[in-house]
Amino acid sequence: MTQRRDAQRQSGREIPVEALTRDQARDELARLAEILNRANRAYYQDDAPFLTDAEYDALRRRNALIEARFPDLKRPDSPSDQIGARPREGFAKVRHEQRMMSLGNAFDDEDVRHFVDGVRRFLGLADDAPLDFTAEPKIDGLSLALRYEGGRLVTAATRGDGEVGEDVTANARTIGDIPEYLENAPEILEVRGEVYMRHNDFAALNERQQARGDKPFANPRNAAAGSLRQLDAAVTASRPLHFFAYAWGVLSAPLGKTQMQAIARLGELGFSVNPLMKLCRSVDEMLAHYNEIEERRATLGYDIDGVVYKVNDLALQERLGFRSTTPRWAIAHKFPAEIAHTRLLDIEIQVGRTGALSPVARLQPVTVGGVVVSNATLHNEDYIKGRDSKGNPIRNGRDIRKGDWVEVYRAGDVIPKIRDVDLSKRPADSKPYDFPDHCPVCGAEAVREEGDSVRRCTGGLSCPAQAVEKLKHFVSRNAFDIEGLGAKQIEMFFDDDLLPIREPADIFTLEERDHKNIAKLKNREGWGETSADKLFAAIRARRKIPLARLIYALGIRHVGEASANLLARHFGTWEAFERCLTNATLGEGPEWDELLSIDGVGEVMAAALVTAFHQPASRALIDRLVQHLEIIPAEQPASDSPVAGKTIVFTGTLEHMTRAEAKARAESMGARVSGSVSKKTDLVVAGPGAGSKAKKAAELGVKVIGEQEWLELIGAKP
Numbered sequence: 130m131t132q133r134r135d136a137q138r139q140s141g142r143e144i145p146v147e148a149l150t151r152d153q154a155r156d157e158l159a160r161l162a163e164i165l166n167r168a169n170r171a172y173y174q175d176d177a178p179f180l181t182d183a184e185y186d187a188l189r190r191r192n193a194l195i196e197a198r199f200p201d202l203k204r205p206d207s208p209s210d211q212i213g214a215r216p217r218e219g220f221a222k223v224r225h226e227q228r229m230m231s232l233g234n235a236f237d238d239e240d241v242r243h244f245v246d247g248v249r250r251f252l253g254l255a256d257d258a259p260l261d262f263t264a265e266p267k268i269d270g271l272s273l274a275l276r277y278e279g280g281r282l283v284t285a286a287t288r289g290d291g292e293v294g295e296d297v298t299a300n301a302r303t304i305g306d307i308p309e310y311l312e313n314a315p316e317i318l319e320v321r322g323e324v325y326m327r328h329n330d331f332a333a334l335n336e337r338q339q340a341r342g343d344k345p346f347a348n349p350r351n352a353a354a355g356s357l358r359q360l361d362a363a364v365t366a367s368r369p370l371h372f373f374a375y376a377w378g379v380l381s382a383p384l385g386k387t388q389m390q391a392i393a394r395l396g397e398l399g400f401s402v403n404p405l406m407k408l409c410r411s412v413d414e415m416l417a418h419y420n421e422i423e424e425r426r427a428t429l430g431y432d433i434d435g436v437v438y439k440v441n442d443l444a445l446q447e448r449l450g451f452r453s454t455t456p457r458w459a460i461a462h463k464f465p466a467e468i469a470h471t472r473l474l475d476i477e478i479q480v481g482r483t484g485a486l487s488p489v490a491r492l493q494p495v496t497v498g499g500v501v502v503s504n505a506t507l508h509n510e511d512y513i514k515g516r517d518s519k520g521n522p523i524r525n526g527r528d529i530r531k532g533d534w535v536e537v538y539r540a541g542d543v544i545p546k547i548r549d550v551d552l553s554k555r556p557a558d559s560k561p562y563d564f565p566d567h568c569p570v571c572g573a574e575a576v577r578e579e580g581d582s583v584r585r586c587t588g589g590l591s592c593p594a595q596a597v598e599k600l601k602h603f604v605s606r607n608a609f610d611i612e613g614l615g616a617k618q619i620e621m622f623f624d625d626d627l628l629p630i631r632e633p634a635d636i637f638t639l640e641e642r643d644h645k646n647i648a649k650l651k652n653r654e655g656w657g658e659t660s661a662d663k664l665f666a667a668i669r670a671r672r673k674i675p676l677a678r679l680i681y682a683l684g685i686r687h688v689g690e691a692s693a694n695l696l697a698r699h700f701g702t703w704e705a706f707e708r709c710l711t712n713a714t715l716g717e718g719p720e721w722d723e724l725l726s727i728d729g730v731g732e733v734m735a736a737a738l739v740t741a742f743h744q745p746a747s748r749a750l751i752d753r754l755v756q757h758l759e760i761i762p763a764e765q766p767a768s769d770s771p772v773a774g775k776t777i778v779f780t781g782t783l784e785h786m787t788r789a790e791a792k793a794r795a796e797s798m799g800a801r802v803s804g805s806v807s808k809k810t811d812l813v814v815a816g817p818g819a820g821s822k823a824k825k826a827a828e829l830g831v832k833v834i835g836e837q838e839w840l841e842l843i844g845a846k847p
């Protein structure tokens with residue numbers, strides 16, 4: 130209590146920061162440091178806070194304001210440097226011990242056959258060797274990970290970005306299908322599955338929403354997500370949610386030898402598992418079960434959007450492993466898109482972050498599969514003209530014009546598309562669409578390079594559309610993911626004259642500029658003290674960023690998330706990455722060769738990377754940004770593995786596993802696998818028939834071993 134009164138007294142006789150003398154400021158910074166550090170200890174270590182969140186925030190803010198006015202008086206133990214900012218309202222974050230993956234998609238029978246062939250090829254199985262799959266409905270809800278320790282539910286976390294989700298334990302405990310205690314369960318057991326809402330419950334909930342004057346939910350999936358992500362678990366409890374278990378994460382003991390056994394075991398432990406799961410012994414059986422599930426779709430009572438196939442044998446699943454975000458051993462076979470007909474009111478051009486001019490159809494709103502659609506992508510100028518990228522006719526060459534009646538479809542969550550036009554309803558006075566050859570935003574010429582299906586604005590970073598889209602990408606979920614700074618806020622800040630964000634570095638000077646600014650953020654419409662402080666805290670928290678996220682966030686053409694991961698893993702640190710690109714020359718030299726030696730990096734991506742670091746405006750932007758950041762080096766591969774950090778080249782025929790499996794295996798043990806031999810190669814694994822690569826290795830003095838030796842090295846049973 131006395132501590133609390135101290136704090137109140139402290140803020141009670143506040144002199145406005147502008148009026149403080151240097152001496153007063155120094156004294157006050159000392160007092161604030163003492164009280165805030167004490168408050169942190171009380172909160173974190175003693176679990177006995179003596180300040181409310183609002184009081185604590187007010188003191189922290191005053192400390193920051195004084196420091197902004199007298200930067201040289203900032204203390205070495207300044208509370209601004211303690212990242213122990215309290216968890217804010219909202220959900221706590223949970224790091225998934227094992228990443229939560231998504232699934233690759235198949236859209237037709239052909240895709241499924243291709244998937245199965247790929248699995249066989251990876252495993253080196255003959256066409257007629259037995260290979261079983263499970264097939265089960267793909268539930269349209271949201272995924273949840275439940276961790277049990279000693280049979281007791283300890284955490285429930287949403288998927289989030291796959292690495293970090295939200296802690297919704299209190300809410301999950303209110304779901305009837307989720308057991309609180311398990312008997313005879315492994316000591317540690319993480320069960321994964323889908324939270325969903327049944328159709329009848331959804332309809333009743335929406336009636337209640339409307340009766341209360343609240344907005345109805347668009348579909349059961351949104352209703353389930355909205356209900357699970359309630360800060361007040363009592364609200365979740367009042368919403369009828371269900372849960373199907375279909376997968377698992379960390380385990381202290383295996384659940385079975387096959388997918389079927391493991392799921393049966395989860396059923397025995399008390400989880401709901403889907404009754405339509407079936408073991409299939411061939412592609413034909415998989416497709417037959419898909420058709421059966423599709424026929425029953427309307428009568429199931431809950432939404433499903435496809436069928437998931439999984440390799441049944443868990444040892445094979447383990448061998449197949451994962452690509453960057455999806456397993457090699459499973460795929461989602463989606464149901465066909467739903468279709469609707471409507472009028473195309475207008476064609477608008479959007480300019481993306483790489484300058485691409487993308488035509489968007491503005492449609493008379495129409496419901497497609499339960500969602501109202503008023504925009505659809507038109508891809509590019511050839512698509513509008515009725516041609517594919519090679520100039521061959523699509524839609525029998527029918528072009529798309531303003532005023533046309535069009536067929537719109539949605540496949541899964543993707544943006545609606547236009548499949549066809551109805552010429553019989555075309556207005557008599559309609560004219561072919563004239564695709565612009567100048568950027569509609571900045572007026573610069575828009576050109577189409579040879580072989581590119583896309584026309585691009587040549588305005589670069591001076592084009593406001595490109596700059597703003599680059600920023601939106603920068604803050605997006607898999608990039609910097611700054612809470613409270615999404616696409617909407619970026620647009621607002623981009624157009625703000627007093628407190629603008631025009632390039633990434635501006636994000637990290639926002640707080641400092643705000644403190645010096647008369648038009649403070651907290652006084653703006655839509656903002657308040659809490660939301661402004663929250664934003665600054667979220668930005669501060671992101672000054673520390675993993676290398677892969679940073680590389681992805683830069684938005685360099687051709688460098689997606691998977692490539693950013695490859696680059697981060699290869700270079701390890703920002704310094705090494707930057708040094709290579711700075712010294713690289715296009716098309717030749719050791720740095721260029723190093724880039725190309727990274728498996729998955731080709732000439733097109735390498736050229737985009739080098740250009741981004743050599744083009745003065747874009748380089749300056751990167752330099753201005755990184756000085757605000759602390760870049761976390763890419764995780765170094767497990768150092769206890771004998772091949773960790775080594776660069777390996779496979780050549781010739783391997784007898785015990787396919788080249789693809791050998792590569793995946795080596796990478797999972799922390800090795801880099803390269804396609805070509807150079808001075809940087811540590812090891813060449815040569816099977817029968819090895820030719821020029823083995824020869825080059827011998828010339829360069831690189832160690833060459835046979836498959837048998839390789840298997841012994843990695844501890845695999847031949």
Ligand code: IVH
Nearest residue numbers: 230231232266267268272323375376437456
């Ligand atoms: S298996 C490693 N099985 O679909 C793969 N996922 O599009 C683990 N989903 O994130 C997922 N029903 O949320 C699996 N029967 C099912 C599923 C299912 C729905 C969801 C899941 C996943 C998403 C991928």
